[in-house]
Amino acid sequence: MYRKWIWVLLSLTLLTGCWDSKSIEQTIYISSLGIDYKDGEFHIYSKILQFENVGKQEGGGGPPEELPIWGAQGVGKTFDSATDKLYKTTQQPISWAHIGDLIITTRALEKDGVLDEVMDVLNRYSETRSEVMLYATDDELPLLAQGTPILGKSPWYSRVNNPYPVFKQFSLITPITLRNYLIDQKEPGKVVKIPKLGINENKWTKDNEPHPIHEFGGSAFVYRGKYKGSLSTEEEQGVRWMQKEAKRIPLYLYKNEEDYASVVFADPKIDIEPEVQGEEVTVSVKVEVTGEIIENPFHKDDQKLVKEAEQQIEEQIKSTYQEALEKNIDVYQFTNHVYKKDPKAFKKLGLENKDWITSETLKDLKVKVSIASSGKLKLKE
Secondary structure: OHHHHHHHHHHHHHHHHHHOOOOHHHOEEEEEEEEEEEOOEEEEEEEEEOHHHHHHHHHOOOOOOOOOOOEEEEEEOOHHHHHHHHHHOOOOOEEOOOOOEEEEEHHHHHOOOHHHHHHHHHHHOOOOOOOOEEEEEOOOHHHHOOOOOHHHOOHHHOOOOOOHHHHHHOOOOOOOEHHHHHHHOOOOOOOEEEEEEEEEOOOOEEOOEEOOEEEEEEEEEEEOOEEEEEEOOOOOHHHHHHOOOOOOEEEEEEEEOOEEEEEEEEEEEEEEEEEEEOOEEEEEEEEEEEEEEEEOOOOOOHHHHHHHHHHHHHHHHHHHHHHHHOOOOOOOOHHHHHHHHOHHHHHHOOHHHOOOOOOOOEEEEEEEEEEEEOOOOOOOO
């Protein structure tokens, strides 16, 4: 009899664990968080993740219903107080555990201490994940919120939330997560490159009507939490060849209507070698890439394509270097490479806290191109 009552009590104890449970409909899930700073206050813009759309896409139950975009805004003197303002009007508890992307305006980056405060809160708070994608923008955040994925897909499956598949196909700007930023900003001499987002209203249509969609457009550069400036997509063309993460880089060898071709390259091999002589520091760079011919209507031989590609890649690397130099941006991480090779000289020369790079710092640049394939056709076919 005694053992029977023990089993009854244990069953009741286990059952009580379910009485306080909540279904996903009873919680509001923030999927995207935008941060602006103006008039001395933080302005927070949030998007809500709707699980009805996510469930339909994962279950494969036919085309998903296009759901409205819900959002909430908060304003406060500090980042934490601004996010807390959302609690005053929310109809259900808010979860911060499913934030997929964090977007901060360049206006907020320009204000010293704002980025550090944001990172301090997000890194401390137990709900937020470290694999949140990080972006910057020049646009107003309410305008940026108009960008939605095509085909009625949930923001959870958008390029902004998961940029890696498209990056493998078109390696323009290396994605960065909150975790990447927190690690890199502590690395001596390392500049953090944050991809920039904008809105494009002309590229995609729905029922012949313009469909606003997010577009990647350049990068914002941050060093030790301080904003150094930005480069546009055109200005940072050379960065593509200097990022080892690149998987597919197209190069268009266009001269005129009767002289053009295109080659796609993958997995660049980069060697950055600094040399310290007394007070002078110079850097030599070697880049090796292997490509596949995609377009060759005028049947150029491979040696000519190699020569043209090497020349154009070299020009892009140097052009980006000069553009960045004018804004005191160490775009190719030369300072960090000096630290890694010779930390004593790095400390003695005080390179970490001064803009020391000049046009003469890039002493030598060598680009080596190889053509491994001409696709399904022979080279001259």
